[in-house]
Amino acid sequence: MSTHNTMIAALLGLSWLASAEAASTLVFCSEASPAGFDIAQYTSGTDNDASEPIYNRLAEFEKGGTLAVPALAERWEVSDDGLAWTFYLRPGVKFHSNTQFKPSRDFNADDVVFTFTRMLDPQHPFRRAYPSEFPFFTSMGLDRNIEQVSKTGPMTVVFRLKHVDAAFIQNLAMNFAAILSAEYAAQLLAQGKPSDINHQPIGTGPFRFARYQKDAQIRYRAHPNYWAPERVKLDQLVFAINTDASVRMQKLRRNECQVTLNPRPADLPALEQAPGIKVLQQAGYNLGYVAYNTERAPFDQLPVRQALDMAIDKPRILKAVYHGSGQLAVNAMPPTQWSYDTTLVDAPYDPEKAKQLLRQAGVQEGTEVTLWAMPVQRPYNPNARLMAEMLQADWAKVGIKANIVSYEWGEYLKRTQNGEHDIALLGWTGDNGDPDNWLATLYSCASIGSNNAARWCDSTYDRLVTEAKHSTDRATRTTLYQQAQQRLKQQVPITPIAHSTVNQPVSIQVEGFVVSPLGRNSFTDVQWVD
């Protein structure tokens, strides 16, 4: 509670109330208004953050990590052929209640079946009444791979897959797989109000939804019957919505909020010095990179890509673009990702050798290429325009004239997916903690026309990542992914530039808040301390 309000409360003889509130209410300065709370329909970080307190999933990412651990499923088993996943559900889990819904039973297999069949079956009665798309479910290929979800007992559910998917459990830990109440959905359907599933959400999570005022606030109250009661240490959680980063930081300084996100790199030194604030850091689970369009000459030649790669002065870019708040990228995925190959190294910065390679490849001095710079600031690249200008200067030294091109963001993505660029700046933030989400999603043959901006199709590489996806043994997968990283490093379809560090300023009175590499803001285990 801010100082002035505490004073007002004290003056009114309500100081006991003020301190009671202060001890149990935490304000999180979030960055935008969520579109809704039926999270399977949405993809943005803002929507994920807003739904995070309300729901649980069968498996969830460990706090501060990327490994999926049991949540609403106490445990699971995989059949020998890797195609049947059996989940044993946690007993005694209660759903929230609100003014229009009082659950008559605990969470069971029906809720899991409802949650997933709604996404799988376009003819599902609820989906017919409330037509929706489920972009992440589709994007992760689950609509094509899950053959059936069936209840084999009141607390047992089996997922049958068409193909082995080693990342399956990681996918189920993502926000879109939040478990909904089948009983609530049936009630909404009967009342002809299915859209309330998006606006009056019911889940099993640590906080229940209380009220949402667009562009102002979201209020949650602690779930009194949460299945892990020791993990809910706040009575009330409030999201204060502030789109402007400077304003969020000012609010934090005044203790009008206690946790915030995405400070501007330029604000960091002052925040680190500010009394009452600590800046939590985590190596970013992201990558900003330069993609060479390998379908176009001269980038179809390996020596040309190698030359451009070794002509880039990466430390200088890291300093200017990331304000030092990042680490140099060597591999095609971040070091926090399991199976990261630590043995790989960058080619040394060597403009002279680069010139020589270009000459040998027949590239004339003064050759013009287009270098596409993203028009937006992203976590993996805070200033693409500046990065492009620095690359332009680096390549000018080796005789390549890069013309910087930019488009509106949607158009930029569409055109790079169509391969209209020579060289493009892009990046990625991991979704599910699995290497497949990097190595197959961004660089496989199947991803040409979508996320593979280098349009690189290498049969050796593709075989490795496909084999890795179809194995459920982590050691085998690690070996295969490391070989894939080595192959990619040799072939240089991209130049990895940097992994930006995630900075999250919080009040020193807040304890238990952990920065997630996946960008999730979770308030379980979070509490106030004096």
Place this chain on the structure above:
Amino acid sequence: MLSFIARRVGLLIPTFFGITLLTFALIRLIPGDPVEVMMGERRVDPEMHAQAMERLGLNKPLYAQYFDYIGQLAHGNLGESLRTRTSVWSEFLNLFPATLELSIAALLFAGVLGLLAGVIAALKRGSLFDHGVMGISLAGYSMPIFWWGLILIMFFSVSLGWTPVSGRIDLLYDIEPRTGFMLIDTLYSDDPGAWLDALKHLILPAIVLGTIPLAVIARMTRSSMLEVLREDYIRTARAKGLSPVRVVFVHGLRNALIPVLTVFGLQVGTLLAGAVLTETIFSWPGIGKWLIEAIGARDYPVVQNGILLIACLVILVNFVVDILYGLANPRIRHQR
């Protein structure tokens, strides 16, 4: 008079259609569609994309989409936000009171201070005060709102700690929205500190939004007052021995106010445009922020109908002003 009103109404119809066509076309000129924007770097599954476009009615030819839109409007249906899937009308109703509350506060601030400063500057023409007011109002008029807002936050909120940084009320007050006007809703609250807190939150945004209208009103009042003070009837009033206060405020200001009121009317448009930026700086949950976000998300129904509603409001205010002029001045009424 009736034919005058009929002529004015007749002009409203093409204006209305012009706005629908303009907003419909402009938002579609921006590249990217709502589904692509939502997915960002993620792969847009072509099947899912087609399915979503069909559900949203965006797979039809543009002219068909426009006729659908006009058909919906004819039925009084403003459609549903593509993003939040709630009705545009209900979103507007939820957010507009915040903008209105802020605009009224800004207009009050600008009106009271502007009139006072303008009158005093006119009376003390050529003095230091006059030059000061004119200089400050010119600076106020040229001030970039975003920069001005941040400067005030830094000074009053952060350095002095007098006012809150943003929002409409401290979030520890859980105020049930009844009217949407925070200063009214807090009166229903059991906590007597809530109203005061809401007022404190209103001060800086109202100053920022009211700065440009304040400058315009002060300059307009000054020049209008200077003109009026030269009139014969003022000289007569003075000669009759009336008190200076009565001469200035009853005989002078009353007549000087006519052009100032015109400016007041015109400021409605300025206020709504300024609200977009002010609401962004102060996280004020009004229609300005709503429209900005909708443009970013290519939320066509919100952009089209949100702008249409605001335009209708501006048209309505100007229509009322036109009618009032007609009533007040027969020469305008009889013009063809």
